[in-house]
Amino acid sequence: MKTDFKYIQKFVQEIQINELKDNALNMNKALHDKTGKGNDFLGWVNLPNELSDEFLSDIEKTAASLRQKSDFVVVIGIGGSYLGAKAAIDALSHSFRAYRSECQIVYAGQNIGEEYLFELREILKDKSFSLIVISKSGTTTEPAIAFRILKNDLEQKYGKEEARTRIVAVTDEKRGALKQLSNIEGYKTYVITDDIGGRYSVLTPVGLLPIAIAGFNIREIVAGALEMYRRTSTDVDFNQNPAAQYAAVRNILYNKGYTNEIMVNYNPKLHFLAEWWKQLYGESEGKQGKGIFPASVDFSTDLHSMGQYIQDGKRNLFETVISVSEVQQELTIPSDKDNLDQLNFLAGKRIDFINKNAELGTILAHNDGGVPIIRLEIPKLNEYYLGQLIYFFEKACGISGYMIDVNPFDQPGVEAYKRNMFALLEKPGFEGEREKLLK
Numbered sequence: 001m002k003t004d005f006k007y008i009q010k011f012v013q014e015i016q017i018n019e020l021k022d023n024a025l026n027m028n029k030a031l032h033d034k035t036g037k038g039n040d041f042l043g044w045v046n047l048p049n050e051l052s053d054e055f056l057s058d059i060e061k062t063a064a065s066l067r068q069k070s071d072f073v074v075v076i077g078i079g080g081s082y083l084g085a086k087a088a089i090d091a092l093s094h095s096f097r098a099y100r101s102e103c104q105i106v107y108a109g110q111n112i113g114e115e116y117l118f119e120l121r122e123i124l125k126d127k128s129f130s131l132i133v134i135s136k137s138g139t140t141t142e143p144a145i146a147f148r149i150l151k152n153d154l155e156q157k158y159g160k161e162e163a164r165t166r167i168v169a170v171t172d173e174k175r176g177a178l179k180q181l182s183n184i185e186g187y188k189t190y191v192i193t194d195d196i197g198g199r200y201s202v203l204t205p206v207g208l209l210p211i212a213i214a215g216f217n218i219r220e221i222v223a224g225a226l227e228m229y230r231r232t233s234t235d236v237d238f239n240q241n242p243a244a245q246y247a248a249v250r251n252i253l254y255n256k257g258y259t260n261e262i263m264v265n266y267n268p269k270l271h272f273l274a275e276w277w278k279q280l281y282g283e284s285e286g287k288q289g290k291g292i293f294p295a296s297v298d299f300s301t302d303l304h305s306m307g308q309y310i311q312d313g314k315r316n317l318f319e320t321v322i323s324v325s326e327v328q329q330e331l332t333i334p335s336d337k338d339n340l341d342q343l344n345f346l347a348g349k350r351i352d353f354i355n356k357n358a359e360l361g362t363i364l365a366h367n368d369g370g371v372p373i374i375r376l377e378i379p380k381l382n383e384y385y386l387g388q389l390i391y392f393f394e395k396a397c398g399i400s401g402y403m404i405d406v407n408p409f410d411q412p413g414v415e416a417y418k419r420n421m422f423a424l425l426e427k428p429g430f431e432g433e434r435e436k437l438l439k
């Protein structure tokens with residue numbers, strides 16, 4: 001992965017970046033030395049270097065067993081317990097069919113849509129299926145609802161004994177309802193350690209197990225993450241450390257009033273990588289009245305919806321573009337004898353050639369319109385470079401959170417909606433809150 005800061009030069013001076021170098025590197029060191037805020041949640045920092053062959057083999061074995069006996073594996077989880085796996089699987093999968101894998105991954109517990117769950121059950125009814133239930137706390141309402149319903153379906157279909165072999169739980173080592181249930185039922189269980197928060201958990205079984213079930217090479221993801229771990233270690237100079245550079249540039253832009261960052265892709269497979277990134281940065285930085293608001297667009301699709309605002313609206317936004325140098329399929333524009341659509345000037349050209357020109361044209365236009373743009377370039381969209389991107393964004397997020405002096409590893413604000421929802425649903429223990437809400 002390469003960083004390209006050419007399109008911020010009109011907005012950020014070299015000297016401003018130089019002034020922040022030491023700060024960014026010190027914050028990186030604080031992550032490694034565990035001297036900053038939330039230092040009991042830094043288990044992800046050395047993780048790429050700590051994943052053993054034995055651990056990865058065990059994940060692969062479980063994945064192969066579930067895949068072999070299931071038309072569908074339902075991944076049940078929300079937030080950090082779902083977005084990383086979904087981002088990676090979507091990025092690597094065929095757009096229209098479960099690729100390299102007989103078995104298809106579907107998701108539940110990431111919303112409370114009654115129709116969604118009803119329709120999922122309709123699909124599963126006549127198919128073989130298994131469940132992975134992922135919840136660090138083991139008590140989150142959305143996945144708990146989905147699991148209760150789908151576990152019942154599974155038990156009815158296969159009987160309790162076999163159903164147990166079709167459920168894998170990923171949860172806390174000791175605490176929580178899911179851990180308790182797993183102990184009672186004897187489910188195969190993977191642990192999310194106490195020192196890794198949900199949104200930093202892609203390289204734990206939370207992300208790796210679903211990705212392996214989808215048929216992708218988790219060792220390559222880890223290899224890519226390990227390469228980025230080395231490139232962002234404390235002994236690396238600022239000019240060679242892409243995470244420190246990205247964090248520093250974001251910080252300068254933020255302090256100049258660019259308070260909204262838009263993650264941009266020109267490849268629809270990356271839609272959910274941006275969704276994962278939004279959670280990572282939104283939950284890590286958005287607190288105490290501070291933080292860059294993370295948004296995302298899929299181009300060129302959204303040039304026809306958000307393009308006007310980005311070109312011409314309030315000048316408080318910057319873009320981070322993920323650019324994939326080489327696509328892995330080839331398709332050219334055919335020539336047409338009548339040329340009524342006047343596209344013959346493109347005959348023989350690849351679709352990706354057109355896409356790359358759309359990308360450059362848009363970058364130049366937005367830059368002229370007053371939008372600073374950071375480019376991140378990966379050679380190919382594969383497991384290895386995805387692993388690099390994942391660790392890069394995690395590391396830069398930790399540095400960036402420290403640079404605005406927040407704890408990037410907690411999420412106290414997420415509790416507010418839960419308290420209100422429980423009070424409105426008349427959950428025992430929330431009577432006082434209910435009265436206050438309804439008065």
Ligand code: PA5
Nearest residue numbers: 079080081135136137140198199
């Ligand atoms: O990043 C986080 O910590 C959150 O998004 C959680 O992952 C999310 O709320 C799900 O929590 P849990 O895994 O405890 O069910």
